[in-house]
Amino acid sequence: MLEVKSLHKTYFQGDLPINAVTDVSFKAQPGDFLAITGPSGSGKSTVLNMIGGLDIPTSGDVLIDGRSIVTLSDVQRTKMRRNKLGIIFQFFNLLPTMTALENVVLPLLLEGVRRKDAYDKAAEMLGRFGMDKRMHHRPAELSGGEQQRAAIARALVFDPVLVLADEPTGNLDSKSGGQVMDMINSLSREMKKIVVLVTHDPNCWKQADRVLRLIDGKIQSIEIMDRS
Numbered sequence: 001m002l003e004v005k006s007l008h009k010t011y012f013q014g015d016l017p018i019n020a021v022t023d024v025s026f027k028a029q030p031g032d033f034l035a036i037t038g039p040s041g042s043g044k045s046t047v048l049n050m051i052g053g054l055d056i057p058t059s060g061d062v063l064i065d066g067r068s069i070v071t072l073s074d075v076q077r078t079k080m081r082r083n084k085l086g087i088i089f090q091f092f093n094l095l096p097t098m099t100a101l102e103n104v105v106l107p108l109l110l111e112g113v114r115r116k117d118a119y120d121k122a123a124e125m126l127g128r129f130g131m132d133k134r135m136h137h138r139p140a141e142l143s144g145g146e147q148q149r150a151a152i153a154r155a156l157v158f159d160p161v162l163v164l165a166d167e168p169t170g171n172l173d174s175k176s177g178g179q180v181m182d183m184i185n186s187l188s189r190e191m192k193k194i195v196v197l198v199t200h201d202p203n204c205w206k207q208a209d210r211v212l213r214l215i216d217g218k219i220q221s222i223e224i225m226d227r228s
Contacts, residue, residue, distance in 0.1 A: 002028040002162055002194050007060035009046055020046045021217040033188040033195045035208035043217035044198040052087055052164050053077040086155030090167040092147040094139040100150040101135040104157055125153040145176030152183055163187050165197045
């Protein structure tokens with residue numbers, strides 16, 4: 001379960017406080033697909049970064065499976081991200097000198113998984129997303145959609161309970177973007193992950209269960225969507 005409790009984030013420009021996020025709260029269960037949308041500068045990515053422990057709230061809390069991530073040490077928070085979270089970025093963040101397979105296997109090796117087991121797991125995950133014939137290609141040899149599929153496989157290689165996606169179709173054409181959204185839908189529908197998606201694209205947020213609309217860092221509305 002994901003529980004976001006009254007998140008606030010304040011930055012300072014000199015002595016001037018800037019309230020980037022104000023009193024954002026929601027809950028999500030396994031299988032839920034939640035989208036966060038709003039205009040540029042509305043606080044969408046700041047909320048996502050706080051959920052993922054990449055940024056610490058000024059006040060409030062984030063609980064994953066009942067455990068606060070705000071009170072964790074940096075080392076504990078990094079381990080939590082590795083084991084509990086899968087993060088999908090707009091910019092695929094694949095290492096350019098490594099093949100798709102090597103990119104997906106790297107986190108497993110860093111965690112101490114036996115080499116054969118790590119490669120078997122990474123290959124299985126890439127195959128699940130239609131990359132079985134492209135896994136030995138480097139990012140420059142892959143299309144944008146293929147790179148994002150490899151990035152999704154990497155995000156899921158530890159079987160996380162929560163998947164965070166920050167504008168995952170932002171660098172893709174409409175066809176590739178549609179394929180990536182099909183995969184993200186399958187994460188909640190079939191794999192029963194909690195999915196939190198940040199996007200400004202209505203073609204993406206309309207596919208969610210719920211849509212949180214942010215303006216100036218505050219929730220303006222929560223809309224229940226029909227995914228049937």
